[in-house]
Amino acid sequence: MNPEYNPHALEKKxxxxxxxxxxxxxxxxxxxxYLLEMFPYPSGKIHMGHVxxxxxxxxxxxxxxxxxxxVLHPMGWDAFGMPAENAAIANQVxxxxxxxxxxxxxxxxxxxxxFSYDWDRELATxxxxxxxxxxxxxxxxxxxxxxxxxxxxxxWCEACQTVLANEQVEDGCCWRCGQETEDKDLNQWFFxxxxxxxxxxxxxxxxxxxxxxxxxxxxxxxIGKSVGAEIDFAVAEKNCKISVFTTRQDTLFGATFMSLxxxxxxxxxxxxxxxxxxxxxxxxxxxxxxxxxSDRDAASLEKEGxxxxxxxxxxxxxxxxxxxxxxxxxxxxxxxxxMAVPAHDQRDFEFAKMYGLPIEVVIQPAGELLDPALMxxxxxxxxxxVNSGDFDGCENRKALDLVAAHLNEKGLGKKAVTYxxxxxxxxxxRYWGTPIPVIYCDACGIVPVPEKDLPVRLPxxxxxxxxxxxxxxxxxxxxxxACPRCGIPARRETDTMDTFVESSWYYxxxxxxxxxxxxxxxxxxxxxxxxxxxxxxxxxxILHLLYSRFFTRVLxxxxxxxxxxxxTRLLTQGMVIKDGAKMSKSKGNVVDPNALIRRYGADTARxxxxxxxxxxxxxxxxDQGVEGGYRFLNRLWRIVHALLPALNKVEAFAxxxxxxxxxxxxxRRKTHQTIDRVRVDIEKRMHFNTAxxxxxxxxxxxxxxxxxxxxxxxxxxxxxxEAVETVILLLAPIVPHICEELxxxxxxxxxxxxxxxxxxxxxxxxxxxxxxxxxxNGKVRERLTVARDMAQDEIKxxxxxxxxxxxxxxxxxxxxxxxxxxxxxxxxx
RNA sequence: GCCCGGAUGGCGGAAUAGGUAGACGCAAGGGACUUAAAAUCCCUCGGGAUAAUAUCCCGUGCCGGUUCGAUUCCGGCUCCGGGCACCA
Numbered sequence: 001m002n003p004e005y006n007p008h009a010l011e012k013k014x015x016x017x018x019x020x021x022x023x024x025x026x027x028x029x030x031x032x033x034y035l036l037e038m039f040p041y042p043s044g045k046i047h048m049g050h051v052x053x054x055x056x057x058x059x060x061x062x063x064x065x066x067x068x069x070x071v072l073h074p075m076g077w078d079a080f081g082m083p084a085e086n087a088a089i090a091n092q093v094x095x096x097x098x099x100x101x102x103x104x105x106x107x108x109x110x111x112x113x114x115f116s117y118d119w120d121r122e123l124a125t126x127x128x129x130x131x132x133x134x135x136x137x138x139x140x141x142x143x144x145x146x147x148x149x150x151x152x153x154x155x156w157c158e159a160c161q162t163v164l165a166n167e168q169v170e171d172g173c174c175w176r177c178g179q180e181t182e183d184k185d186l187n188q189w190f191f192x193x194x195x196x197x198x199x200x201x202x203x204x205x206x207x208x209x210x211x212x213x214x215x216x217x218x219x220x221x222x223i224g225k226s227v228g229a230e231i232d233f234a235v236a237e238k239n240c241k242i243s244v245f246t247t248r249q250d251t252l253f254g255a256t257f258m259s260l261x262x263x264x265x266x267x268x269x270x271x272x273x274x275x276x277x278x279x280x281x282x283x284x285x286x287x288x289x290x291x292x293x294s295d296r297d298a299a300s301l302e303k304e305g306x307x308x309x310x311x312x313x314x315x316x317x318x319x320x321x322x323x324x325x326x327x328x329x330x331x332x333x334x335x336x337x338x339m340a341v342p343a344h345d346q347r348d349f350e351f352a353k354m355y356g357l358p359i360e361v362v363i364q365p366a367g368e369l370l371d372p373a374l375m376x377x378x379x380x381x382x383x384x385x386v387n388s389g390d391f392d393g394c395e396n397r398k399a400l401d402l403v404a405a406h407l408n409e410k411g412l413g414k415k416a417v418t419y420x421x422x423x424x425x426x427x428x429x430r431y432w433g434t435p436i437p438v439i440y441c442d443a444c445g446i447v448p449v450p451e452k453d454l455p456v457r458l459p460x461x462x463x464x465x466x467x468x469x470x471x472x473x474x475x476x477x478x479x480x481x482a483c484p485r486c487g488i489p490a491r492r493e494t495d496t497m498d499t500f501v502e503s504s505w506y507y508x509x510x511x512x513x514x515x516x517x518x519x520x521x522x523x524x525x526x527x528x529x530x531x532x533x534x535x536x537x538x539x540x541x542i543l544h545l546l547y548s549r550f551f552t553r554v555l556x557x558x559x560x561x562x563x564x565x566x567x568t569r570l571l572t573q574g575m576v577i578k579d580g581a582k583m584s585k586s587k588g589n590v591v592d593p594n595a596l597i598r599r600y601g602a603d604t605a606r607x608x609x610x611x612x613x614x615x616x617x618x619x620x621x622x623d624q625g626v627e628g629g630y631r632f633l634n635r636l637w638r639i640v641h642a643l644l645p646a647l648n649k650v651e652a653f654a655x656x657x658x659x660x661x662x663x664x665x666x667x668r669r670k671t672h673q674t675i676d677r678v679r680v681d682i683e684k685r686m687h688f689n690t691a692x693x694x695x696x697x698x699x700x701x702x703x704x705x706x707x708x709x710x711x712x713x714x715x716x717x718x719x720x721x722e723a724v725e726t727v728i729l730l731l732a733p734i735v736p737h738i739c740e741e742l743x744x745x746x747x748x749x750x751x752x753x754x755x756x757x758x759x760x761x762x763x764x765x766x767x768x769x770x771x772x773x774x775x776x777n778g779k780v781r782e783r784l785t786v787a788r789d790m791a792q793d794e795i796k797x798x799x800x801x802x803x804x805x806x807x808x809x810x811x812x813x814x815x816x817x818x819x820x821x822x823x824x825x826x827x828x829x
Numbered sequence: 830g831c832c833c834g835g836a837u838g839g840c841g842g843a844a845u846a847g848g849u850a851g852a853c854g855c856a857a858g859g860g861a862c863u864u865a866a867a868a869u870c871c872c873u874c875g876g877g878a879u880a881a882u883a884u885c886c887c888g889u890g891c892c893g894g895u896u897c898g899a900u901u902c903c904g905g906c907u908c909c910g911g912g913c914a915c916c917a
Binding site: 347700779 | 854856916
């Protein structure tokens with residue numbers, strides 16, 4: 001009696017063996033390969049998204065090992081963050097205790113999935129042995145001017161008494177308590193990511209091919225580069241200038257007024273002495289009180305503004321242009337001032353109509369004559385310049401350069417570039433994060449904590465959930481320090497850093513997780529970085545990935561590393577969906593991976609999440625699909641065991657195709673076709689669903705042979721052994737436990753993890769006969785099995801000789817016959 | 830509004846260089862085994878016509894084009910998903 005497939009027992013056996021023997025430690029020789037999946041937040045339980053993400057990564061890691069690569073495949077914990085603080089308040093547990101307990105639970109769960117991590121490199125970002133280096137980076141960035149402090153608008157939740165990151169604001173409300181958030185001006189620390197805007201944009205070209213196109217596009221759009229000109233407009237009767245950014249300097253002759261953001265620094269000053277003071281003040285106040293329009297209807301919001309009483313002078317036409325404050329001008333973009341060309345910009349057009357301002361056409365499209373009086377919308381297309389002095393008749397695209405050059409010559413303006421990207425605000429008024437290593441001294445000002453005093457440890461004895469400000473504010477022993485420079489009493493910064501800072505460099509630290517003499521051990525980082533293949537959810541397409549690209553460049557410029565792009569190849573996997581929605585606690589449609597493992601074992605959970613769809617698409621949850629995966633593993637188990645007595649008397653067939661008896665050539669061909677398909681699917685396409693279906697086909701083929709036949713014929717037995725070993729080796733990265741067990745039962749004493757991926761014997765792929773399809777006028781009418789590489793004339797003759805074909809031709813005249821060798825004949829009548 | 834994706838059976842999805850549409854799996858139906866059930870094994874399975882596993886017609890969101898031949902290439906739509914959004 002053959003043993004039953006008992007996933008629990010055998011999975012446990014192999015998992016403990018892998019751990020004991022440190023099977024997945026690095027240093028087993030070969031060229032390096034760094035495979036990384038995005039590390040999880042230790043919420044306490046893994047979810048199906050983790051199962052999918054890490055199953056995908058594990059296939060690649062295990063496959064690369066079987067290709068002889070020295071694979072670094074680490075795991076760690078993105079351990080700082082608000083949920084720990086929320087749990088602390090709700091359950092009276094210290095965030096550190098809560099986090100560490102969750103890490104233990106999740107580590108156990110990941111180990112139960114059989115993922116091939118090198119656990120010796122595990123790290124948690126809430127350890128001071130990790131964040132101390134982040135604090136060092138911060139002080140070094142401060143010295144380099146890459147960190148600065150400024151007052152700025154932030155999202156504030158009054159109920160939770162804290163700043164929220166943009167991504168923690170959902171539809172204008174706090175994700176935690178649901179209360180509407182408000183803008184608040186706070187003094188905040190910023191990372192100067194804008195200093196790298198151009199480099200981050202240019203670097204996108206290097207990602208081409210390795211990263212999904214849409215992620216690159218999203219990053220480019222987020223950086224949002226605009227090329228144009230900065231133009232100075234003199235203010236009439238006032239000794240000042242207003243600078244404007246435009247991408248349409250070709251339309252400068254058509255600028256008839258100017259719009260400033262309501263919070264432009266000159267707004268109030270301009271109105272002084274014009275009689276418009278009251279109106280301007282009222283408008284500014286109104287705009288200040290108004291809620292930010294929700295994104296969706298921002299563009300359709302009615303244009304509104306107020307005349308400042310002042311005029312600027314168009315530098316090319318000398319026209320006096322009234323200066324308005326306008327609700328649609330953003331103070332944070334460009335210079336916060338816009339030259340208005342109503343004929344050629346839709347917003348300016350609407351504003352001009354509203355306030356009766358002149359519309360001047362300066363670009364005429366081909367075959368049409370624009371009349372300002374008749375226009376119902378701005379013309380934003382291309383054409384020839386008119387009413388533009390010396391530039392008349394010039395194509396507007398060419399005029400962009402010519403006008404910019406002209407302005408530059410006259411000292412009126414210059415070419416300029418603007419980005420949408422904003423500096424990264426990293427201050428958080430929270431407890432559970434990396435303390436910002438800065439001391440405020442009345443005498444010395446802002447003083448970075450010296451390296452010898454790092455880490456600035458997060459104090460443990462803290463009251464959470466109180467009202468007002470950062471919890472660290474109230475910890476006297478933390479706050480009160482001597483100034484490291486002059487020694488007088490000073491105060492510590494009590495804000496902590498955004499948790500995205502930790503995740504911006506953790507992948508480098510894995511190279512030297514235990515290194516104590518610095519953040520990064522150069523030889524280790526040189527060996528392993530950059531990450532060869534990074535796998536994670538599409539939801540990080542901008543934030544985490546952009547921050548990491550920024551941080552890599554910062555560390556490069558601080559002299560720690562020699563590369564600029566952290567992730568050579570990126571795979572973004574889709575979400576796990578159930579009942580048409582992303583699995584989430586709030587939707588109540590979660591499937592607990594633990595229940596799945598308990599019922600079917602880890603291998604079933606793995607094969608299901610890989611088989612149901614290709615990685616980049618969303619995966620629709622299906623209970624029966626899981627059952628199907630389980631059935632397949634059972635079938636594999638039974639088939640191998642049924643043949644085992646015969647298989648264990650022979651070696652796997654290793655001869656050439658011409659030694660294979662013709663009765664078995666189909667089996668051998670199928671074996672090698674499967675190797676071929678799986679290699680392409682895994683190595684080139686990352687489509688594990690089709691790789692699995694190819695192996696399923698080979699397993700179906702095995703069903704045609706029984707023990708009796710295998711015992712009767714040694715050649716057959718050795719061919720079956722070759723096929724079975726192929727199945728096991730190809731599936732080993734996908735369902736490693738069952739494969740290890742079967743591999744062992746086949747008499748191998750070395751585990752499957754470092755056995756080479758099977759190699760295709762090209763001669764075995766070739767068939768003696770091929771199926772040729774005969775079409776008449778493009779419709780399939782006959783299928784002929786003919787010798788491979790038959791001459792075109794001969795195939796044609798054969799095709800025409802067929803009775804079915806003759807019937808369809810029905811005596812009609814042949815106009816053309818197309819022959820594709822070994823594939824098809826198309827007869828055109 | 831702009832920018833990216835996508836649309837194939839009852840379902841998830843295949844079709845890698847323009848050449849047999851629907852691999853593999855799920856669900857469904859029928860059968861075998863069984864006292865019975867589960868499990869397992871075998872068969873059928875896009876729609877329609879027909880006694881038929883013979884034969885014919887239709888079929889990859891819609892309309893058109895290129896081609897001997899289009900799920901695949903081109904043009905124009907529709908719908909769905911995602912990103913950005915008063916960015917000058």
